[in-house]
Amino acid sequence: MPTETSLFPAALDGRAVDAADLSPLAFAGFAHFTAIQVRDRKIRGLDLHLKRLHNASLDFFGRALPEDLLRSRIRQAVNAGPPDQSLAVTIFSPKGEFTADSMQGDLSVLVRGGPPSNGPKGPLRLAVVEHERPHATIKHVGESGKTYYLHQAIRAGFDDAAFINRQGRLSEASIWNLVFWDGEAVIWPKAEMLTGTMMGTVQRQLERLGVPQRQEEITLERLETLSGAAVMNSWTPGIAVSAIGSMAFPDARAFMDLLHRAHAAEPAEHV
Structure with a gap:
């Protein structure tokens, strides 16, 4: 066998x-x-x-x-x-x-x-942790902080952790990029972080689809005005986030469908 x-x-x-x-x-x-x-x-x-x-x-x-x-x-x-x-x-x-x-x-x-993976089903609840990844723009090994804060978040009753920097701006989650929705535009956090390959494919396909998107400094106060949140990585173009800290988000089905549609529009190629 x-x-x-x-x-x-x-x-x-x-x-x-x-x-x-x-x-x-x-x-x-x-x-x-x-x-x-x-x-x-x-x-x-x-x-x-x-x-x-x-x-x-x-x-x-x-x-x-x-x-x-x-x-x-x-x-x-x-x-x-x-x-x-x-x-x-x-x-x-x-x-x-x-x-x-x-x-x-x-x-x-x-x-x-x-084995192939499509990530967890979600939605996910994210604890807020003040943490800045070393060499944040590089996907490197040896980052104990990501697993450490994941475990801490689970112990606190959450599914994973979202990172906030010393300036009070959300950047990314443990192994995820964060992305938000205001009802009309896709919003990417403006902070020192890793630009994911999934993030890159979704961004360029959203541009081709004519969907407005922008970068913005996302504070905890700003979350109160947003209509949806999601995480993405190489597994998936979007898993719904139902809460970040004490801030709950509505079920933004149209937002999730949009992220997955953008990913599906990206051509797959042989190496």
């Missing part, structure tokens, strides 16, 4: 990995990644994933891998696994951490497959 490992093989620099390959990564915290959903061996927003990996590599390592190499590594994983799967593409220095050696030499690519 096939195991999950055999169904979703992992590859390091294009070859199968073993325990010796993975042991240096057990406690690794200096690496960045992107999370991809594959459906029918196709990917939506592939260009945004590749751009994320390129820019984060320049920020972290001062150098980046060629796009054709990254495409090759992703293609290998797509073809090796089932038609529908989740992929995590992680880039790191084999020289390790806490050393100047990692500033030089080749970078490695670890591609891991797993």
Whole structure:
């Protein structure tokens, strides 16, 4: 009987990995990644994933891998696994951490497959936590704060946590981008945060659909005037949020339908 490992093989620099390959990564915290959903061996927003990996590599390592190499590594994983799967593409220095050696030499690519996901059903209730992710614009590993505040939120009776910065502005949630609705326009928080690949695909498709959207500094007081809230990440273009802290939101079905329609308009492509 096939195991999950055999169904979703992992590859390091294009070859199968073993325990010796993975042991240096057990406690690794200096690496960045992107999370991809594959459906029918196709990917939506592939260009945004590749751009994320390129820019984060320049920020972290001062150098980046060629796009054709990254495409090759992703293609290998797509073809090796089932038609529908989740992929995590992680880039790191084999020289390790806490050393100047990692500033030089080749970078490695670890591609891991797993079962496809569409995220939780929702709606979600989010606790408000004052937290600013380090290197917030980069999707990097080693962020204990996201899980820590998720657990704290659940203990307090919520489903997850939304982050608010020192200026009192909402930025993002634990593993999600936040997005809001005022009844006419889609509103994105204006704060230091990660620009998600799902966020990018939805934004450009909303523009093509002629839907008004804008960035705005979202305070807790501003929430009282909004008509809907949602979270999104690589799993899904939108899960309804029913409350942020003590602020409850109405069932904005039209808003959710709009987010999902925008995502569906994004062409899926082979790698």
